[in-house]
Amino acid sequence: MKKLIILLFLLVISITLFYFELQGNGNFLVENTETGVVTKVIDGDTLVVAGEHVRLLGIDTAERGEECYSEAKKRLENLVLNKEVLLERDTSNKDQYKRLLRYIFVEQEENLINVNVALVLEGLAIARFYEDRKYYEEILTAEKYARENKIGCKWANFSSD
DSSP states (O other): OHHHHHHHHHHHHHHHHOOBBBOOTTTOOOOOOOEEEEEEETTTEEEETTTEEETTTTTOOOTSSSHHHHHHHHHHHHHHTTSSEEEEEEEEEBBBTEEEEEEEEEETTTTEEEEHHHHHHHOOOEEOOOSSSTTTHHHHHHOOOOOHHTTTHHTTOOOOO
8 A cells, every 4th residue: 555655646746746848759858857878876876877977866875884775776776777767957967076966757657757756755765955956845745754654764663752
C-alpha cells in the first residue's frame, strides 16, 4: 500500500511540477534544460551525463561508508543509469567541484519523474538547500511524508523525540 501511495504521490508531483512541450522530434522545450544519457552513477546524488559530473539539487545522500549509501546509489542507478534524462538548471550552474547542479527527470511508465523528489520521498535522501530552491516545497513535502511514515533507511528508525 505504501508503494502505491508513493507512486501516486510521485505521479501527482511530476504532472504538476513539470511544464513541458514535446517538439515533433522528441526534444524537450523547457527553459534551462538539456537532455542526455546517464553513463555512470557516482553515489546517491551524483552521476555522469555526456562526460560531465552532475550533482542533484535540493537533496543530500549518505557518503560512502555511511548508512543508506548503498541503497541510495543502487536506487539512483535503477532510476537513471543508461537512460535518457532531462536535466533542469536552477540559478546555479556549477558547484565548487565543477559539477553541474541540476534537477533530474526521467520517464518511467510514460510519466516524467523528478528523481530528486523521488529519492527524498523514498527515504533515501534528505532535503538540502542553498540558493537553488525551485522545487523547495515539493522536496520538503516529500521529506516530511517519508519521515512521518518512516519510509526508507533514512527514516525507518527515526524518532522525533
